[in-house]
Amino acid sequence: MFLELNRRVRLLGLNTTAGLRSAKEKSTVRSVRVFVPEPGIAEVAAHVRHGERSRAxxxxxxxxxxxxxxxALELG
Incomplete structure (x- = not known):
């Protein structure tokens, strides 16, 4: 899970510089849904926008x- 997230961050870093990304546009969380199937467990889904792109x-x-x-963590 962490390795996949780290890989994606490194790939993004190869395409543009961090300074250019932050100067152009910011990511925003558009919505969050939380489901609690039982006490002590939370399943969360979020919609994140970065410029024209949407991510789940x-x-x-x-x-x-x-x-x-x-x-568990999944980025879509």
Whole structure:
């Protein structure tokens, strides 16, 4: 999960510089939905816009040792 996110960030970095990306446009979270199938578990879906592009983000959070831990992450 982290390795895939890290790979995508590196690929994005190869296409444009961080300075140019931040100067042109900012990412915005357009909507967030949270489903709680049982106590201690949250499944989250978000719509993120970056310029003309839209992305879906889905993640599952679980309470482990009294802390929220991301156990699944998908970027679309």
């Amino acid at each position: 983000v889905a993640l599952r959070l679980e309470v482990r040792r009294n802390r929220w831990v991301c156990t």
